[in-house]
Amino acid sequence: MIQVYLARLMHDLVSHKFADVCSIIDNGVWKWPQNRRPSFVVRRFIEETKFDPGGADRDSVRWLGHQSGMFSVASAVKIFREHGQQVNWYKLVWFKKHIPRCAFIMSLLCKRKLWTKDRMLARGIRMDDRCVLYRQYRETIDHMFFECPAASIVWQKVLSFCYVFRGNYPWGAELNWLVHHQAGSRFANDLFNLKLSTTVYYIWRCRNEIIFQNHVYNGAAIVNQIVQEV
Template sequence: SNSFSTMQAWQRIRVRSAEVDWHKLVWHPVRIPKHAFCLWLALRRSHKNRDKLLAIGVLHTASCVFNCGKVESLEHLFFQCPFTLNIWKAVLAMCNVLRPIVQWMDEIKWMLDHDRGHKFPTLVRKLGFAASVYHLWLERN
């Protein structure tokens, strides 16, 4: 056909990568785009945390901006900092989930292990997870 198709152009130029196990946490039907994008960056470890900025000489200190006295890393920010941990704990409580908060990779694993497709409680947890990451990153900045 002689007509231009954005979809066909995209399919021809894009580089396909292996599907990651966490893609359903980010790319689900009720996602909020800016939350999904921020979560996608966090899951890819692409956010420029203070520890990364210190390592490249942009900052002189990597102290957590929430004044807990620890070094800000991705793992610390999501959800080992007392401030962010309490927020994530409250979000989970609103989803009727009462459990200890664990390290970042274990939180992701827990979210994946408790993924029930498009059932309402699962979608609310996914939205809460993405919103928490987005708003904590926004507050951090």
């Protein structure tokens, strides 16, 4: 509809779509050709459209997504992304020195969206539900992170690097503790969160490598990968 009106408007103005504003506006008034009158449809369209060309100023493009009028990727993302209530764990995931791939897996964990075997079974995918890290328990998010004896060895080693010594609890309880543990300097918090998200990433990666590449669990190797990454 707009394209039809625009084509008709350009025709009535004896103009084209690349014309300057000053060629069709004179002192704030539409400058119609003397030998041509606009159609009723075009005239009504113009009367119902508020238009302030800014006098004789040079034409310019203004990005309405930011008050400065200048385009930026950040302002575009802000417009199109889904806006929801801020979660209390966002600082654990998104901080200045975060590693994107680790932050992504960490965010899925905090949302409980990782595709562990219990979730896939709930969707009707038939498979062995045992944890591949420690074959005696059912694989769930709460088990795989902190409760699993195999993963617990990795966690205890990494936490000891941060001078944190505590027992193993379900992931929900651990997440609540981690959120309220952010009490140090910004550098200390970022370093702690980096070790946290990196540990989550490499435990999940090890799990996938065992399933899809027939690797063997090696806790010491996981710790070494985390140390090298951080």
